[in-house]
Amino acid sequence: MNDIELLAPAGSIESLYAAVLNGADAVYLGGSKFSARAYASNFDDENMEKAVDYAHSYGVKIYVTINTLMKENEIDEAVSYARFLYKIGVDAILVQDTGLFKMLKDSIEGVELHASTQLTVHNGEGAKFFKDAGFHRIVLSRELSLKEIEYISKELDIETEIFVHGALCVSYSGQCLMSSMIGGRSGNRGRCAQSCRLPYTLEAQKSKQIHKGYLLSPKDISGYNILKDLLKTGTSSLKIEGRMKRPEYVAGVVSEYRNAIDSLKKNKSIDYIRGDKTLLKLFNREGFSSAFFYKNTGRDMMAYNMPKNSGIKIGTVAKNEVKLTENLSKGDGIRYSNEKGFTVSKILINNNEVIHAQAGDTVKIFPKQYKNGDVLYKTSDNELNSSLKETFSDKYKRKIFLNAKVIFKVGSPLTISTEYNGKEYKAEGKIVENAINKPLSMEKVNDNLLKSVDNPYKFSKINYDFFEDGFLPISAINEVRREILEEINSYEIKKHKRIIKKPAIRQLEPKVKTEEEIYYIAYSKDQLNALLDNNANNVVVDIWSHDLDSITVEDFKIINNINIYIKVPNIIKQEFNSICKIIDNVLPFIKGIYTANVGIVNKYKGKTQLIGDYKLNIMNSKALEFYSDYYNIPVLSEELTRKEIKDICKKVNCDIGYTIYGRTELMINEYCVIGSIAGGKSTNVPCNRACERDKFILIDRMNEKFPVKTDKFCRARIYNSVPLNLIREKEELESFGINKFFIEFTNENYSECENIINWVCSGVEVDDEYTKGHYRRGVE
Known part of the structure; x- marks a missing residue:
């Protein structure tokens, strides 16, 4: 059985001690800025270096999270911080923002970068995309099955990391804008307000059936009972979630998983009942689930009654x-x-x-x-x-035991030698004197050489190359013991320190900015007809909807004289090959593909035009540069303000897209709230496909109504209660440098679509309820 890394969280120095002393192979933690757990205690620069040195003295790796999206005015500071981390010996940096990734690759030679789960890597082509871009390790989306993890890890030979225990986001990480759009606290920037842990009502709009509860609140993952299967996947690292948790939680979870992994390696039996009960005592939400490891997507993985620790x-x-x-x-x-x-x-x-x-x-x-x-x-x-x-009250409670060779010879210095991690160490003390009265016994010398010092190392066995009666002050024995053990500790820390070598600067390919265009996105035949009747030139069609009125391939194959683009899902898992077959069949009839799925980009770059939607999460000019190498039109994030958009556009000369109308997709979920609640979807009860017979909305505590749509792959999409509308701001956006504008229809009927088209083309405004999103207010 291959070695596998047990990766533990630390939101404080006490949690770091708890993780290391209970057997973690690596620890991930955040600095005082740019961490996806902004409300954890985290580490200032001084404590960060102490944390790195402490972990390295035990042979434990430290990964630091700079895994938030960066605004234009933050990215240089983030690079400086990463340089500091690299110098002090951090083993890897966890990154979400592709702009920061690009800058780190261009400025720090040899830096190891891990792709955050916020990059939503969930298929093999997507994993290859980011590996080829230069990521050393990919943290996979939590929604993957064991077979999907094994395919990426083993067959594609990509170093992966998966979550094994802790909180589960109901939305694909990196694709959730609910906290951001409702309260201005961006989950992509580490400030998630956990909107999924609030109560909701699911209402069927035709039948008026309602279901209440914590409908979006999943149980925590526990892979404890299925560790044998997890270890077979070939993943490199099992990650425990919990940087907001107490040190006792970290200690307990790490200890249980460490003992179980070690027992499996030695073919020893595991008391799963006892271990599982310990984990439940530490924290659970109505028990645990195995999440998506066995393709489960039903109600038995949800905590409908209790969003907090249920005990x-x-x-x-x-x-x-x-x-x-x-x-x-x-x-x-x-x-x-x-x-x-x-x-x-x-x-x-x-x-x-x-x-x-x-x-x-x-x-x-x-x-x-x-x-x-x-x-x-x-x-x-x-x-x-x-x-x-x-277990962690004394930060050096756990000792690394060494064997020592000793020469205790009258007229010669007391000499101690040892070996650790392939390196020989030797220390000489004071000269051993003739004993005037009573000589020191071997037992007395042993007692002092076996004492502890204030670091992880301790002699457990003393072998004498030579011993004769003689005398030394006890303090002299203690001094040479302390000297050699501190030398080992110092070397183990210092060998990770680095100097920065700047790589060669990569020359950017010049981009050509094309003329201004408007693109319309349609989900239904009704919407498509409205666009055709009103002479739209660029139409993006979604053919994956579960609605009865959904668009089919036949509906757009017969359309001439306009540019048709196909909207490909941002999430594609086991259906990847079947979707590619459909794309291949329609390539002669389409102008291009609209998607944020980098797996599709990896497969179709150079074969057709590619447009990336706002879920690429482009929040700075460097991220725009990164994606402009792959997309003909990258679309900026909807979390930007007007000033931030303006600042980005100043620095990049390429086609830039922006959405000026449409309901923001707040979540995309592998778990379907309709199928699991209204449709009876569970482990034993098949879904009754309620989504095909009715329309559904989620209603929150403020009586806001969020439309829920499903696709043909039974994923649920939750949309904002009101559409984003920046049509009035279109002229201003043009002046900034935006030249591709996107209008997205979701549940609009024919006349509503026509009204929006007239507003865009003729300035005939519609009196309705809209939001300006973050255009003025911004996000934390």
Whole structure:
């Protein structure tokens, strides 16, 4: 069985100690800026270097996340920060922004860059695209199955990393704009407000059936019970999510996975029941799921009733007492009536106060805030947390044991030699004297040489090349022991430090800016007819919709005299080859492809025109330059302000696209809320295809209504409650340098489409509800 990296999170220095001391092979953490967990404690520059040095002294790698999208005025600072990280010895930098990636590749020779899961790599061609671009490792989307992971890792020979435990985003990472558009906190910039953890109502617009709950809140992933299958995929790294979690959580999860992985390597049995219960005690949302590893996309992976830590059930209150199904201790945290809770201050058994109670005991628990019939859950285990805290209370608690060779000879210096990581070390102390009274015994010398110092290394066995009766002050023995162990520690830290070599500057191919054009995107035949009847010149058709009125290939094959583009899904998994067959068949009839799926770009670059939609997340001029090498028309992110758009356009001379009308796609989900809730989609119950008979909306706490559409591959897309409308700003955008404008129709009917076309072409405005998005307000 191949070695596999266990990668742990650290949002604080204590979590770093917890990860390293409990067996992590590598730790990922964030600095004070540019981290996708902006609300974690994170590390300032001083503590960052201490963290790197500490981890390296244990032989543990450090990966630092600079995995947010960069604004134009931030990217130079991010590059400077990356240079600092490279110098202090960080093993790899995790990147989402392709502009930053481009600058780091061009300015730091030898830097190891990992593609963040925010880059939404979910098929083999996409993985090849980013590997060929220069990424060393690809962090795959959480939605992949074991077979898909194995194909990319083994058959394509690409170094991959997958999430094995922790929180699961309901949307494909990097494709979620819900937090951004609703509250101005961008998940792409590490400030997700977790809109998915809020309650929603799913309403069928024809039948008026409704379903309420935390409909977008998934359970956490746990790959603990399927580790044997995960290890067979050939992935290089198993990643634990949790930079916002307490150090005790990190310690517990790392320890359980470390022990299980090591046991599997040695063909030893694993107590999965005990380990799983420990993981549940640390944090769970109505249990765990295996996420998408076995292609599951149903309701059994969701936590519809409880979006926070649900804990483990300890019993039901009857006659003001509880017969425990789990152990209970004073100081434990208890939840009841969903989100109500308290900390146990007293436990009575037969009116006698105890500190601990066992499963099977009937107890009274105080403070008595619950009532008869309430089900109690333990959300915090005081004993478990105390034992886990003990594992990292001393940052050098875990020792790396070494063998020493010693010469203790009168008239010669005390000499200690050892070997570590293939390097020989030798230290000489003071000269051993004749013993005037009582000579030092070998046992006494041993006792002092076997003492610990304040670093990870410790002698566990002493072999004497020569020993004779003599004398040295104990302090002299301690001094030479400390010297050699500190020399080892110093070397292990310093060997990772670097100087920066600047690579040769890559010459950019000159771009030619073409004339201004307007592109219309249609999902339905009704919308397509409105465009044809109103003389649209550039039409992008989506043929993958599940709607009854969806466009087919036959509908556009017969269209002449206008440019037809095909909108290819941004997410394509096992259906990749079948979609390519369709594209191949329609290539003679189309002008190009509209998609943010880089796997499709990897396959069709040079064969047809390529337009990349706003889900490419282009937020700076360097990212625009990066994608302009692959796309004829890259479209800028909808998270930009007018000033940010203007600043980007000043620096790049190429065709630049921007969406000026359309409902923003807030999420794209492998899990279908319609099929799983209204359609009965679960492990055992097939979906009844409700999406083909009705239209659905999600309603939030503010009564905002978000349309939900599905595609032929049973993925759900959630759209903003109102369309983006920057038609009035079109002239201003032209002055900035935007020359390709996109109008996207989603659920508009014929007359609504016609009204928008007239507004764009003739200036006839429509009095309706719209949003300007981030054009004025921007995002955090």
